[in-house]
Structures are given as C-alpha cells and as structure tokens.
Amino acid sequence: MDQGxxxxxxxxxxxxxxxxxxxxxxxxxxHRSEDESFYVLEGQMSVIFEDGRRLLxxxxxxxxxxxxxxxxxxxxxxxxxxxxxxxxSDFTDFIAETSVPSNAPPAxxxxxxxxxxxxxxxxxxxxxxxx
Numbered sequence: 001m002d003q004g005x006x007x008x009x010x011x012x013x014x015x016x017x018x019x020x021x022x023x024x025x026x027x028x029x030x031h032r033s034e035d036e037s038f039y040v041l042e043g044q045m046s047v048i049f050e051d052g053r054r055l056l057x058x059x060x061x062x063x064x065x066x067x068x069x070x071x072x073x074x075x076x077x078x079x080x081x082x083x084x085x086x087x088x089s090d091f092t093d094f095i096a097e098t099s100v101p102s103n104a105p106p107a108x109x110x111x112x113x114x115x116x117x118x119x120x121x122x123x124x125x126x127x128x129x130x131x
Contacts (some may be wrong), residue, residue, distance in 0.1 A: 014092040016084045020045075025073040028129050033122040034088035036064040038072065043080030046073045048129055071129040094121035 022043075037046055040056045047054050047062040048071050055075065064070045066087075074080045086092065088093055097117045100107075118125050 002019065012088045013094040014086045014089055014090055016092060016095060017041075017081065019079050019081050020074050021079050022074050022077050025129050026071045028069055028071045028126040029118070030069045030124045030126060031064075031066050031086070031091065032124060033066060033090050033121065034086045035066050036070075036091065037085040038062045038064075039083040039085070040081060042082040043078050043082075044075045045077055045080050048072065050130075069126055073129060090123065094118060094123060097121070 028048075038045070038056060039061045040058050042058055044055060047056060047064070049064070049106045050069055054062055084091075094117055097120075098109075098114055116127055
C-alpha cells in the first residue's frame with residue numbers, strides 16, 4: 001500500500017565514480033530517501049553541512065545522512081575523482097536522467113529540468129551553497 005511520501009529503497013546500494021572539475025559546486029540539497037557518502041580518490045573537496053565544512057583529500061571519507069542539508073565544492077586547481085555512494089537508487093537514477101555525454105560542448109545546466117528531475121528522485125534542491 002502506498003502511504004505517500006518518499007520511497008525508501010531498503011537493501012539497495014549505488015556507487016558512482018565521478019571526475020569533477022576544479023571549482024564545481026553542488027547546490028545546497030537534501031536527499032529524502034537515502035544516505036550519501038563521499039570517498040576521495042584524487043584531488044580535494046569540501047563537504048558542507050549546516051554545522052560546518054570538512055576538507056577531504058585523497059583517502060578521506062565523509063557521510064551525509066538522509067534529510068540533512070549538505071553540498072560540496074571541488075577545491076584547488078585540479079579535478080577531483082571521487083566515489084559517491086548512496087543507500088538507494090534515487091540519486092543514481094537522477095544522475096542517469098540528467099547527465100550529458102562527456103563529449104558534449106560545455107553549457108549551463110537547464111535548472112528547470114534539474115529541479116523537476118530532483119523532485120522525481122526525492123532530492124530537495126534548497127539553493128546555493130552557504131559561504
């Protein structure tokens with residue numbers, strides 16, 4: 001029986017390897033149905049929560065529980081290669097829906113499309129990262 005609200009994928013796990021350019025920052029957001037973890041393979045990134053930020057370098061790990069606003073920024077002048085892990089498939093499905101081919105010319109994201117896709121996948125976009 002559907003009780004409404006976000007779907008929680010029990011027993012699912014997703015792992016995404018991402019290479020993210022220097023200076024990229026995610027929006028301030030919250031996952032309603034899954035926990036998110038970051039593991040840095042190369043480069044460095046800041047993970048930002050309401051109570052502060054943590055600089056991660058190669059070999060460092062950070063955990064972001066569901067329903068907790070957070071975001072991240074790639075620091076320094078090099079790309080970062082990270083493993084992004086979630087306890088469900090919503091984020092993976094969001095990435096699959098909104099990704100563009102790596103050989104596509106750079107373009108500003110279509111925020112209307114991204115916001116609608118985020119909502120479909122139980123992700124709340126809350127605005128820009130806090131400074």
